[in-house]
Amino acid sequence: MRLSKRGEYGLRAMIALAEPADKGGSPQMMQIKEISLREQISTKFLEQILLTLKNAGLLHSKMGVGGGYYLARSASEITLGQIFRVLDGPVAPVKCVSQMAYEPCGCPDEQTCGLRLVMGDVRNAIADILDNTTLADVTKRQSAVRKKLGIK
Amino acid sequence: MRLSKRGEYGLRAMIALAEPADKGGSPQMMQIKEISLREQISTKFLEQILLTLKNAGLLHSKMGVGGGYYLARSASEITLGQIFRVLDGPVAPVKCVSQMAYEPCGCPDEQTCGLRLVMGDVRNAIADILDNTTLADVTKRQSAVRKKLGIK
């Protein structure tokens, strides 16, 4: 049940882009290098990931001097589920319970397959969290933790 | 978030072994071939998987003529989580939220990493299902479905 590095990096980058600028401003434009430095991610690899996210419509960018990436929509309108699916594909543990990308999985009788029933529950549990958590929820939660720890 | 074929086959085989024999008897002893035929799994591959499960203490076996595999404990004492972990490793999507196999995941600050917080929730949601569902629960659910459909 593993999240790939692509997925991990992409999610971390999106969260970074969702964090309000230093003085409580609105979501920022950031350069690839800035993000890769801050999040300790290979610049070239991150480049690919951000490009994918952009082509999927979750990011916008500005080319040339003073350019960078920024969220295509407000942080409260982008869910982790959307990001995850772009980078790591369907959320479901087996294809036969996928809502977004169903395929038969090869068991003798899908209707009465007990594993399928349980994996359906697992899929729903995961999707419930990922599809109902926005980038804004995450940054909010982060600052709550920081406040509690008295950091920054 | 994918379940591997090993995991899928292993879980299906364990469920098959947990199904009460035709005339409402107790869990049965089955041969590899029997299971592989019924579940449409390569015999040789399944052989490996069952052996792993045996070495992990979830199955017992009898060698020689009339031999086969059977559950090491009653179906109500074996959870899907136990089986899953033997075949597919930790349930957690990222190592830094794994209860059974923690490792740092490389983010700059683990304490305040928002992704980690959410992935912790995901891990718990998955583990909640897998660790609280026994083989007996699955077969019970299967027969409920069969009854509802009027099958068999």
Next chain:
DNA sequence: CAAAAGACTAGTAATATTATAGACTTTATA
């Protein structure tokens, strides 16, 4: 026009996955 920044494509090394093959061991029974 030069430099800064993203866009895009291709390639690659390492690892994991999904098997397959074959030789060996144990056991029942004819």
Next chain:
DNA sequence: TATAAAGTCTATAATATTACTAGTCTTTTG
């Protein structure tokens, strides 16, 4: 006690995926 049935164990092959790296192209600003 020989033989066939069944599980045990280790090695290897084929393929796919992962996690990058490299390099060239395009856009924008000053």
